[in-house]
Amino acid sequence: xxxxxxxxxxxxxAVAQYEPQGPPIPYSFNYxxxxxxxxxxxxxxxxDGAGRVTGSYTVNDLEGHERIVEYIADEGGFRANIRTNExxxxxxxxxxxxxxxxxxxxxAAIAYSLGAGGPVAxxxxxxxxxxPPVAAAGGxxxxxxxxxxxxxxxxxxxx
Numbered sequence: 001x002x003x004x005x006x007x008x009x010x011x012x013x014a015v016a017q018y019e020p021q022g023p024p025i026p027y028s029f030n031y032x033x034x035x036x037x038x039x040x041x042x043x044x045x046x047x048d049g050a051g052r053v054t055g056s057y058t059v060n061d062l063e064g065h066e067r068i069v070e071y072i073a074d075e076g077g078f079r080a081n082i083r084t085n086e087x088x089x090x091x092x093x094x095x096x097x098x099x100x101x102x103x104x105x106x107x108a109a110i111a112y113s114l115g116a117g118g119p120v121a122x123x124x125x126x127x128x129x130x131x132p133p134v135a136a137a138g139g140x141x142x143x144x145x146x147x148x149x150x151x152x153x154x155x156x157x158x159x
Contacts, residue, residue, distance in 0.1 A: 024049040038062045
């Protein structure tokens with residue numbers, strides 16, 4: 001009898017937690033935000049309720065570097081186009097991502113090629129150390145986060 005009561009309670013709890021799911025609902029959002037180091041970021045995205053998502057995000061820093069990523073996720077998978085002027089980037093097309101870099105190509109970028117054993121990277125030119133951050137007008141200084149490829153000496157021990 002006790003087993004029947006416990007089983008009845010468990011079934012009642014399970015039924016009470018069931019929430020029928022209706023059809024997917026289309027959505028859209030966006031934001032623009034100033035970063036702590038004086039830069040700016042923004043993001044916008046929309047979904048049609050049938051599984052197709054499109055969006056973009058932008059990251060700007062004090063030095064005038066900008067990254068714009070436009071993406072689509074649908075039945076064909078995830079695809080992105082990236083436009084940037086960040087130092088150390090090169091125009092590449094890995095996987096389904098298109099990278100369009102307008103950064104100077106004076107040996108600072110790492111060139112990737114597909115060799116017999118897989119991707120092969122050419123080392124970057126010597127990189128000068130990053131100085132202390134410059135506070136924006138009315139802003140404050142703070143730690144600077146620098147994105148570097150895993151082959152960069154500054155990334156040693158982080159991966």
